[in-house]
Amino acid sequence: MKSKLGLAVALCLLTGASACAQGAGFAVRDVRVFDGHKAQAHKTVLVSDGRILRVVDGRAAAPPGFEVVNGEGRTLLPGLIDAHVHVSPVYPAAALRQSLRLGVTTDLDMFASLKGLQAMKAIEASDPPDMADVRTAGIGATTPGGHPTEMGGDPIPTISGPDEAERFVEARIAEGSDYIKIIYEDCSVYAAVRGPCPSISAATLRALVVAAHRHGKLAVVHISSEAEARDAIAAGADGLAHIFIGKTATPDFGRYAAAHHVFVEPTLTANYDNCGRGEGANLAKDPRLTSQIDQPLFRRMLAMVHTGPSKISCDAADQAVREMLAAHVPMLVGTDSPAPGSTYGASTIEEIALLVRDGLTPTQALTAATFNPAHAFHLNDRGEIRAGLRADLLLVQGDPTRDVIDLRNIVAVWKRGVRVQRLPVH
Numbered sequence: 001m002k003s004k005l006g007l008a009v010a011l012c013l014l015t016g017a018s019a020c021a022q023g024a025g026f027a028v029r030d031v032r033v034f035d036g037h038k039a040q041a042h043k044t045v046l047v048s049d050g051r052i053l054r055v056v057d058g059r060a061a062a063p064p065g066f067e068v069v070n071g072e073g074r075t076l077l078p079g080l081i082d083a084h085v086h087v088s089p090v091y092p093a094a095a096l097r098q099s100l101r102l103g104v105t106t107d108l109d110m111f112a113s114l115k116g117l118q119a120m121k122a123i124e125a126s127d128p129p130d131m132a133d134v135r136t137a138g139i140g141a142t143t144p145g146g147h148p149t150e151m152g153g154d155p156i157p158t159i160s161g162p163d164e165a166e167r168f169v170e171a172r173i174a175e176g177s178d179y180i181k182i183i184y185e186d187c188s189v190y191a192a193v194r195g196p197c198p199s200i201s202a203a204t205l206r207a208l209v210v211a212a213h214r215h216g217k218l219a220v221v222h223i224s225s226e227a228e229a230r231d232a233i234a235a236g237a238d239g240l241a242h243i244f245i246g247k248t249a250t251p252d253f254g255r256y257a258a259a260h261h262v263f264v265e266p267t268l269t270a271n272y273d274n275c276g277r278g279e280g281a282n283l284a285k286d287p288r289l290t291s292q293i294d295q296p297l298f299r300r301m302l303a304m305v306h307t308g309p310s311k312i313s314c315d316a317a318d319q320a321v322r323e324m325l326a327a328h329v330p331m332l333v334g335t336d337s338p339a340p341g342s343t344y345g346a347s348t349i350e351e352i353a354l355l356v357r358d359g360l361t362p363t364q365a366l367t368a369a370t371f372n373p374a375h376a377f378h379l380n381d382r383g384e385i386r387a388g389l390r391a392d393l394l395l396v397q398g399d400p401t402r403d404v405i406d407l408r409n410i411v412a413v414w415k416r417g418v419r420v421q422r423l424p425v426h
Contacts (some may be wrong), residue, residue: 025053025417027062031071032399036078036371036384038363039401045076047391050416054387074411075399077366078383079105079392081373082348084241084265084334087134089116094295095344096123096131101292101422102345103407105392105415108334108377109136110181110220110241113154121176129418133392135377137181137220138172141165141208143200147185147222150197159200165207166214173215179377180212181241182221184232189224189245190274193311206235218377220265226253226316239263239376241334243324245271246316254323263330263376268354269347270336271317276310279350280341288408289346291425297338302347304340321358331355332376333369349407362404391417 025048033043033055042058046066062068080103087109088095099107109120117138124134142149144158159168169180184205187197200208205221212219213236221232222241229244233256240257243266257264272278280302283289293299324331333355335347348369355365374383382390393414398406413420 025049026067026069028069028071028076028393028395029062030058031395032075032401033385034075034077034363034366034401035386037367039075039399044071045385045393047393047414047417050391050418052385052387052389052391055385069395069412071395073397075396075401075406076385077394077396077400078370078385079103079394079413079415080348080369081106081108081333081379081383082335082337082344082369083108083332083373083377084110084267085337085344086111086339087116087120087136088297088338089113089119091295091297092116092119092123093131095298095338096134098293098295098298099132099344099348100130100413100415100420102289102349103394103396103410103413104132104345104348105394105413106133106135106373106379106382107344108373109134110222110334111140111148112136112138113156114139114175115154117176127416129415130420133415135178136176137179138175138177140181140183140222141168141200142183143198143204145198146200147183147187147197159204159208161201162203162207165204165211169208169211169215169217173217177217179218179220180208182208182219182232182237184221184228185224186228187224190312202231202235205231209236226250226320229253230256233257233260233262237262239265239332241265242267242271242336243317243320245275245312245314247313249316249319249323251323253320254325254327254329257324257329258327263332263372264324265332265334266317266321266355267334267336267351268314268317268321268358269342269351270339271314272354273306273339273341274310275312275314276306277314278305278341279354280305283343283346283350286408287425288410289349292345292423293343294423298343301338301340302343306341318358321355325359325364330372330376331360331368332373333365349404352404352407356404362401365404366400
């Protein structure tokens with residue numbers, strides 16, 4: 001049901017009635033709008049009750065009572081969506097506040113402890129205006145001793161065979177998982193720097209995907225090699241968490257992924273750090289980004305950059321991105337933050353730039369951070385600028401549809417129409 005305020009605003013827009021005299025919302029006037037797909041100059045975006053009311057000609061006057069935000073020389077975008085983070089179980093609120101201050105209005109968590117899941121579900125339920133909205137996979141499916149159990153932390157339930165898949169998925173859904181994350185990796189691509197690790201079998205992978213789909217949940221599979229990626233796609237995975245690394249990709253990988261209608265989160269940010277090409281040092285030098293990081297732990301993680309010679313190559317990742325681009329595979333911006341060399345929000349902006357470096361146009365990369373993840377994860381109320389959707393918005397100085405580095409020039413962020421209090425840039 002529409003609120004009384006929303007009805008009044010709709011009436012005033014149609015008729016010019018006196019109801020417009022109330023302070024009903026705000027208008028970003030005469031702004032370039034990237035709507036999730038394309039850019040249009042000289043538009044005005046009207047917002048009220050946390051929703052986008054209309055997009056009109058930029059020369060039109062704002063309705064009486066609306067706050068006017070100057071859009072001249074600026075670009076308004078849907079709030080960014082990071083499709084692959086790990087929200088800190090120790091500082092979940094700090095992580096989501098930092099994301100939001102840097103223009104990321106939705107974070108998709110891809111593996112969490114039970115404690116972390118419970119914290120995120122509470123935040124998801126309340127949807128506070130000063131934190132990014134969040135969804136979570138909760139505890140991912142891995143075999144005893146498999147990744148990421150080597151990283152320590154609280155013990156987690158694991159799965160040993162396909163006959164356990166249904167019970168495993170049901171338990172995760174009961175805990176609150178919004179989608180199912182599956183770890184399918186034997187660590188073979190890291191053989192030069194560390195030993196192998198156990199992995200679930202291909203049969204268990206298939207059983208988990210089937211169980212997830214039976215319960216109406218997406219199945220997102222973590223992989224590191226091309227062989228693992230192909231197995232996951234063949235098993236019916238909805239998406240791949242990471243693109244594979246190595247020296248080369250087979251020339252038909254993009255076509256294979258496209259034929260199976262899978263989406264991919266390349267997470268170049270995380271892959272490059274493993275390959276000695278980490279970008280964290282670049283981010284750490286820019287006060288436009290670092291001024292919004294007030295948690296010391298997150299600053300330290302950003303500074304943990306692996307650069308220089310590496311025994312691991314990311315050439316296959318770059319090649320695969322170009323192949324997927326040519327085959328029109330939906331790619332989603334994700335960072336794996338706060339993996340070493342990355343941090344919430346700032347690395348999302350950098351991931352967009354890395355995709356451009358690998359061949360996407362700025363517009364395609366921006367779509368990968370807005371519409372694509374919203375569409376892939378069925379978040380149908382966001383990811384675009386159009387009437388009726390959440391007013392999760394990012395206003396930047398400049399034109400990121402030409403140069404994505406302009407995403408660092410943040411003027412304002414709104415979540416559900418509420419302007420976010422950002423930290424001073426210094």
